[in-house]
Amino acid sequence: MSGETFVALCGGIGGAKLALGLDRVLPPGALTVIVNTGDDFEHLGLHVSPDIDTVIYTLAGLANPEAGWGLGGETWSFMAALERLGGPTWFRLGDGDLATHVERTRRLRNGDRLSDVTADLARALGVTARVLPMSDDPVRTVVETDEGPLPFQHYFVARACKPRVQAISFEGAAAARLAKPAAAALADRRLAGIIICPSNPYLSVDPLLAVPGLREATRASGAPVIAVTPLIGGKAVKGPTAKIMAELGLEASVRAIVRHYDGLIDGFVLDEADAELAGDIAVPVQVTNTLMRTLADRVALANATLAFCRTLAHRAAVEKRA
């Protein structure tokens, strides 16, 4: 596979697991992870990029495996002191994690692009994959609920996904530009596949697709675009995907997700538990285990997904010749 490159489109925890598998399987420099920044927000005057950090910490082997966010072996003196000062404590920032936010905020205030800051943070932590934000412009996911519109983190963390979702919008997306490094990765002539990671399609992947040009660049690349299912047996491994689908009036099934990605994807990776649905899916399907409990699971899913890319690319080449 020497010389081939791959792009992963990724949200937080579920996506980061597959990104880790891809990173372990691909040679250094072959993987670019373009990450959702719709979850980003300003908190305590700091620019927090939850999905970017989850991806970086996961790839660096520094993530907290239990929480799915933050650093392992973290301390919490800052939160305790902030609480003593009467500051807001609903969004928990660990002491070590805080260094990421402080350093990012400092550099953004100095005029650096989020793309550069993100790449530098990843590099500093020894990550060899390129980790990039979808845009250097602010895009903010807003969840319209029965309690009114809620900024993403207020919905997700403060309200623990409890309000009923009526719609999801991406503030700033229309004016946002696809970040140059992300665009360059999608335009790379060596690109052999684009993988939509098993992140929440509505909350985590849609903000990526809402950035003008990202969907087009994905299609224009000519590389196979493959989505990996975020549902197993109609349920998300973690997070509110199925709940949101029900609230949006969608069937909580991979069928609805494949329809959601209609026109974008060339293939779909389905879990073994949903094998009987393969016939309902309009694009080529790869059935495999998608539940990633161990590093071996992540690596196996990455290998299956990359093999599926190659199969689709080969099939497209044969069809072209015919």
Added chain:
Amino acid sequence: MSGETFVALCGGIGGAKLALGLDRVLPPGALTVIVNTGDDFEHLGLHVSPDIDTVIYTLAGLANPEAGWGLGGETWSFMAALERLGGPTWFRLGDGDLATHVERTRRLRNGDRLSDVTADLARALGVTARVLPMSDDPVRTVVETDEGPLPFQHYFVARACKPRVQAISFEGAAAARLAKPAAAALADRRLAGIIICPSNPYLSVDPLLAVPGLREATRASGAPVIAVTPLIGGKAVKGPTAKIMAELGLEASVRAIVRHYDGLIDGFVLDEADAELAGDIAVPVQVTNTLMRTLADRVALANATLAFCRTLAHRAAVEKRA
């Protein structure tokens, strides 16, 4: 002493020790500490106010007794993570301490005055004395050295006071306004004494005196102004006072310090070790132990200083009547 108020003019560690003694001795609400902000600086995008924090932490009983700055029982995960990211580590910020800087910075960016933020931080930590900055405008102490001009923290922390001092200036002082709450404390009709704490006169007290109106308000109050010696036997308990005096061509003696405060002070508290210098001093002198090793030492010095205030006030009243 009911109804009487006192103002302490204060720098960091040495001054904070006496402020603690005064706080323990005076009834709640009687003490206002006006603190040097010439040491303030922006670090990692955060507004750090070292002397204010030392005073607040000391009065709150939360200070690190060994270091003379920061919080006791501190953790250091942030610094370790920042170092891993390649960030600057010469100025050490503890995890709990960081909450103070983040909260202060957030509120200043929201447009709050440093006076209000400082008062609120002190209150949140249970401090009953009023802790106030000298000014809500930026004043930055710059140390002119044989290595060129150094911002205070670069001289003090990064270079550990090693460069030879040629002069000291206070950037922004000419345009700075005495903060309203500080001005109000100095104009209080109940004011019974102003105490210049045993802080470095050149680095920590001079920035206060450089704020237009502070010296005048001090004199205009009519209350006795008393300086407590920062030198014992020609040496500072901590810090570079004697070294700086030598570099500035001054005799490292309380005589030079009393001359420095000429026209401002009505009395001087001298250490027992320097009792033989009492005759050289042009203002009334109180000789006592000024070395504050224990809380009892701090309380005793506070009591001696307050008694001296009352003696001077009584003497002035008698002279007025005569």
